[in-house]
Amino acid sequence: MQVQSPPTVQPSEPQLIDQLATPNGVASECSRRAKTQIDFLLLAIEALDLGGAEAMLAAAKELGLENVVQGRVNLWLLRSSNPLRRFSQREPMSLSEGKALVLITCFLAKRLTVLIRQLLLGYQQLSDQGLSFEHHFRLSDYLSRFRSHFRARMNAKRAGVIVYATDEKLNELAIELLTKLLFCTGTDGANRLWVSLFDGEVS
């Protein structure tokens, strides 16, 4: 998707990022857990939406975040800062890069609100009736796509990944991420997600 009017984007860019206040007492870069968490949420978005990776770049432009997320390679590098990745870059993620990814996540989650709610309602019905996920086509589709994305990209030798070795554990993670994405769709979703990334990081 092309942006119609780049010049008007310029003034709004700092404002959008500044809406997310940096909590007091946090380090000047995103923590390990924050990097993992953001990447996992984006992975869940990709599993929900086949064109997710492209949509992220488009969202970055639409939100006026091109200065922070500069194209495909930069986005890939940022996501690869997740220490659990197979090709982890072990790069720091600055706070503004973190904010940009949080805004993109919430922007895309809002677009997918209907699907996210459907899948969570489906999961609720299945678990009420004690049925397996295969009985819900969209849900099992999402889960299998999430599992394959996860296994293809995460380093299976890391302790943080070994805990998700089974299909069941990965399904649980996928559902957990789906619930988190639902909470990202709210009025204050971006702020809530951003603040939650620093839980346990301040004294």
Next chain:
Amino acid sequence: MTIRRQYQLPNCSLILDGLSIDSTPGDEEVMSLLVNAECRISGLERSLNGNYSFFSALVRAVSQYSQELLSGFAHPQVIEDETLLVHINPGDGPYHHLVVQPEIADLGESGDGRAIDIKLSSVQLFDLSEAVDQFFDDTQTLPELEPLLSPLPRRFVRTEEPLSDRALPAVLGIGGLVAATVAIGLLPVPKAPNPAKADRPDQPAQISDATSTNSANDKSSNRPPTGDGTEPAVDGLAAANLSSPLWDKAPRITDETKLAALQQTLESKITGSLAPNANFTEVLDYQVAVNEAGELVGYRFGNDAALRDVDNTPLPKLARANANAQGLEKAAIAQYQVAFNADGIAVSPWQDGTAVAAAPAVDSSPTADPAKTTQPAPANSPANSTVAFDDAPPTTPPDLLEVEALNNQLKQTIVENRNQPRVGSATTYRVRFNQAGEVVAYSPVDSDASTAVNETPLPKLLTAAPKNEPAVDYRVVFTERGVVEVSPWWGWSRYE
């Protein structure tokens, strides 16, 4: 001017009725006084209604729990020192539980005094959270309520290492401890030299007699437990007055003026015969019996140091006159607690650390049970019947899992039944808790604890139960900061 504000989502709506009390232009539309808050949740027959305290507790709990869902770390849902009125707990699968205390939410006639537990699915919970966020976003309604989003401080978060990694060092450590305990248990108990025998050759008969009575009447003797169940080496003289029938059978002096006079006599006697260079680094704790004439007729040890350093105290000397006397139990005695410490000595009326208030037991033949020492209740303790805590560790300990489960249950019971967390000096109780989850007896450990007993829920929780039912004793501490701590009286290691 009455104002109504509604925040509607598919599964949940919040309806606020309130007033504007500010008449300055531009502010007439601001709802500054809440009259009623209504929370409707789809699938729930009745809506939740409440006043400002309900609503502020609700929005806080919802906001904090949303953060908990996003980060996976439990957030405190109440400001410190406030009662928990609304709380959300994670449930199974896609569910969460919204728990509302009955005193703040009006549920109509269906309120039965119990907390209201509403099962919410993730989507319902999100709608509730979104309604709350829309309310927060609305500056025209109760502007003083703010989301106050802030990251959870480090101290609330446990390490992120997987459980298996975290458990390994602990397992190794406990394993090592168990191995060491077993190894130590295999060693023979060292024979303590017996200075009493050498020092006081005039009392051999009494010593052997007392020691044999002692082992026969094992359970009632006041003796620190040893880890492996073997008998500790008891000093000969020390044993002399430990287990005589004196403690069990002698009538007690109850006249308070006489008790006070005897206390003074005892105090001056001890002070008078205290060696001038006596120096006690540790507190020595004794239970001392005095007859009506003010003569010291017996004493028992309250702690290990008391047993070890008894020769530094004047007690053996003072009690010697009566050491060989027979029939002491026929005369009335008064009991005192005597503590020797670095500052001097302290004599206080015996607070009956072993005899406690208990509900009338179903089996009401206390003296028939040799395992229990019954003592008359002190003047200031509740006047119902007494049950005794013996000082011998349980011979057939229940298994660890059960003790652990009861431990948690007892703590839960106490926390649920207290009115307000008690703040002030720490108080300790010994509590007997049976498998049915009832408190069958409790005993304050010191005088502070016995004065504060009515500030604890223990008297309320006391339940009558058959005496011989299996029960486990716990140490319950109400700490200075109002925290309840519960642990097995004999320590965890007894049950492994």
